[in-house]
Amino acid sequence: MIRTPLRPLARILDARARGQNPDTIEAANLAARHEEMKDRARLQAERRLRFLALGFIVAFSVIALRMGTLAATEPSELGTTSSGSEITAQRADILDRKGRILATNMMTHSLYVQTADLVDPARTASELARIFPDLDAETMLRRFTDGRSFLWVKKVLSPEQMQEVHEIGDPGLYFGPREMRLYPNGHLAAHILGGSAFGNEGVDSAEVIGTAGIEKALDTRLRDPAQSNTPLQLSIDLTLQANVEEVLGTAMKTLNAKGAAAILMDTHTGEILALASLPDFDPNDRPAPALTGDPSESPLFNRSVQGVYELGSTFKIFAVAQAMDLGLINENTEIDTKQPFVYDGFRINEFDNHNYGPTLPAWEVIAVSSNIGSAHLGLMIGGERQQAFLRTLGLLDPPKVELAEAPGARALVPKNWSGIVTVTASYGHGISTSLMNLAAAYATLGNGGLKITPTLIHSDTHTPGPRVVSEDTALAAVRMMRKVVTDGTATFADVPGYGVAGKTGTAEKPKKNGKGYDADKVINTFASVFPADNPKYVLIVTLDEPVETAGSKPRRTAGYTAVPVAGEIIRRIGPLVGLRPDGENPMGTLVAYKDPVAQE
Incomplete structure (x- = not known):
């Protein structure tokens, strides 16, 4: 920038020549210089104000944009966990x-x-x-x-x-x-x-x-x-489940039982239509596991799957079925039942010391539930073949069903399958297994001899299992179990029109000290298939330490406890599963055996 001199020489000399005061020239130039400086300062201030205003506009625009973004999104807070994979909250129904x-x-x-x-x-x-x-x-x-x-x-x-x-x-x-x-x-x-x-x-x-x-x-x-x-x-039906639980709960209270369980299964697919265990709980408010006491008495304990029990006479049908399938007997073969029967120093007794005479036909061994007859069948078969057959039925393994508790329900099997184990296993003592395994084994006999694997998953397609016994053997086994209901130990389950076939089991519970059995504490089971002419369903009902007190003396056998409960369940659910009560269909030419419900 070129500054204008305050006292330019030419103008000063000219002013003096004309007799003017040269100081006025300096004053005018000084005033002009000040005005010029003011203009420059004003322009600089205006530029600064413009930049400051622009800065404020930009800043407030950013803030407004951010506030608008926050207002349009869902609020979020800091998490309590370290950064990592996103938590997946959605769970399938x-x-x-x-x-x-x-x-x-x-x-x-x-x-x-x-x-x-x-x-x-x-x-x-x-x-x-x-x-x-x-x-x-x-x-x-x-x-x-x-x-x-x-x-x-x-x-x-x-x-x-x-x-x-x-x-x-x-x-x-x-x-x-x-x-x-x-x-x-x-x-x-x-x-x-x-x-x-x-x-x-x-x-x-x-x-x-x-x-x-x-x-x-x-x-x-x-x-x-x-x-x-x-x-x-799932395969379960909510209506059937509700009916089974209602009947089972009423029976548990009426019979003063510690617990109860029931399984309803399709004999051809293995699909479980209802599974109940009492006492139970509300999964919306699941209680904490008990730290003391017997875990099996907790409402969290699933008696249908976790519980492994000696299931008593429900096993007798397996001994008869295997003996028939091996060609050792037929339905009318006379079986030794004479007393006393002592094996390896152990005396084998009948329930309530009944004496059925020297022999009974095989079907009647099942109808009256003879321990001695079943023991002789077990000895005919032999321990090795007996053990292999029970394992083929799935009775000696943990139940294969889609429940977290199933793998831990291991059957209790003697390490040494001696002769006395063969005898006692033939009538359901000495080995313990799950009710789910029992249901699958009865389904195998009910569907004509094809092995069943239980499932809780509903499917429109099912692959048949391998054959365990011949179809003729399976049909004969069902005919024998039908006689148990019409003329044997399970007459209270003879629901008119539905042709129930089944087998009772009253098993004394082992004493806690491991020495012998407690006659006043029993596990009662009724295992059934229906309708008997073409079994479609298996029903297992079990009561823990029930006592029926309607008579003159307390009765603890399955015939008076588990059997009537199963009969009531079948009476209720029969119409719900589409079974129409029909007249009795012929189940063979077996000779009728009449006796009141007294044997087990």
């Missing part, structure tokens, strides 16, 4: 065979505290203790003020509780959305479903994992994101 919901998901909220944001910790702790009686105000206040920044208050809130917490108004209380598992039918089918709990947790989601039953056994499938919209359809 579980349905019964007719599409009715057994387990589903429900949106709810959790409650947690960011202690730095609490305004009045003492009041907040007091109000939370009022809303949640299981919480202690002093304990919460101590946790609010002990230096931690985050803590859970409740993992699941009801809408009413959430509203009450809202009304506390403390900004340190936060809600996190999450899915929880809901079982809309409460106790119904509790041991099948099992239950669930939260696994990995964040404040805005929680992973639901199975803890028991089918929820745990098929946890991977239920948690698979690719199948979250595809429900798992």
